[in-house]
Amino acid sequence: MKKISKLILIGLSVLVLAIGAGCGKKDDTAQTDGKLKVVTSFYPLYYFAKEIGGDEATVVNLIAAGVEPHEWTPKSRDLDSVSEAQLFLYNGAGLEGWVEDFLNGLGSDSKVMTIEASKGITLIQGNPEHEEEHGEDHEGEEEEAQGHSELDVDPHTWVSPRSALVMAANIRDAFVKADPGNQAGYEERYLDLENRLKQLDAKFTQELSGFEKRDIVVSHQAFGYLCRDYGLNQIAIMGLSPEAEPRSQDLLEIANFVKEHKIPYIFFEELVSEQLAKTLASEANVDTLVLNPLEGLTPEQEKAGENYLTLSERNLENLRKALQ
Structure with a gap:
């Protein structure tokens, strides 16, 4: 009797192990599908x-x-x-x-x-647009850029x-x-x-080529490649990282630049605070527009089915508006 019970116990143990192994395999398959x-x-x-x-x-x-x-x-x-x-x-x-x-x-x-x-x-490399525009060695921005990217x-x-x-x-x-x-x-x-x-590249090239104005003022220096590829020039309130705090002297220089060059809009982005851009726009008596760095979607954009291409199209629309 004991021998039969022992055999039954061994059989059940083997069955449990087999089921466990099978379940593990099933979970792995379900995970990767x-x-x-x-x-x-x-x-x-x-x-x-x-x-x-x-x-x-x-x-x-x-x-x-x-x-x-x-x-x-x-x-x-x-x-x-x-x-x-x-x-x-x-x-x-x-x-x-x-x-x-x-x-x-x-x-x-x-x-x-x-x-x-x-x-x-x-x-x-580095912050060439900002240095070229203002003709200064902005040590604070250089330190910020180094912190953001060891490669500068x-x-x-x-x-x-x-x-x-x-x-x-x-x-x-x-x-x-x-x-x-x-x-x-x-x-x-x-x-x-x-x-x-x-098609998007061709549209940017064609629709941005006819404007005499080439300067855009942005809250975050995220548009260097866009400007390089389509012949624009960005003047950034903040450096490569959107958390960087600009100096009051920088803000004054940008405000004066906006007034002197009759820049109609200052661009801000949706994933970081727009307060600084709005403050500068108020100081220069101009309006604000969104220029999306395409780093991510807001929950609302995700729900609405927006994507990289649709947001790029909106960027182009707002760039055209700002350059007129």
Whole structure:
């Protein structure tokens, strides 16, 4: 009797182990669903990756809607999310100051493929637009820029459709390398995205070329690549990081510049406080407009189905209004 009971107990134990193993396998399958798992560091990369990945990839963005990426730092759960992925996309060019330590946290045995999406773009060094415009050595801004990026470069590559084309191609290449079995689908969807970005680039080029005015005043120096690619000049209230506090002398100089050059609008952005831009606009007796650095969506924009392309179109509309 004892022998029979022992056999039954062993049989039940084996069954429990088999069920447990089966459940574990099922959970793993449900998690990946047979798709390439991709994690992105912030919104523009998420948008490009979703467009290219389609139904063959699961794309997760680390930063929630409404959060300014300059202010964000990863948590342990974000490390867990990336460690379970096959592909991690980050901008580079100094935007993610946390990325080196973060990737070291994955461990030497990690198989996650990491891609710097801005690779291949000629980067803007330092703060050339501001220094050229005002002809001064702004030590405070230089220190701020160094703090924002150890490379002392402008990280805002994605704001220009022309740079976005390079980034999308890098993401396409990463998808194909990580999941060659679905190359045809990735290539097809990339070509569609490339076509839309090329149309956007052509529209910016055509519609911004006819204005005699070329200066724009912005709250945050995030539009260097946009200005370089389409022949504009940005005068920024703050430096490369939107949290930087400008000196009172800088504000006075910009206010005088706005008056002297009859600048009709001062641009602000939605993910950071607009108070400084509005104060300067009031001082210079001009209005304000939104110029979106495309770093992320507000919850309202996300709910309304806005995306990188629609917000870029709105940027173009507001630029045309400001340059008239």
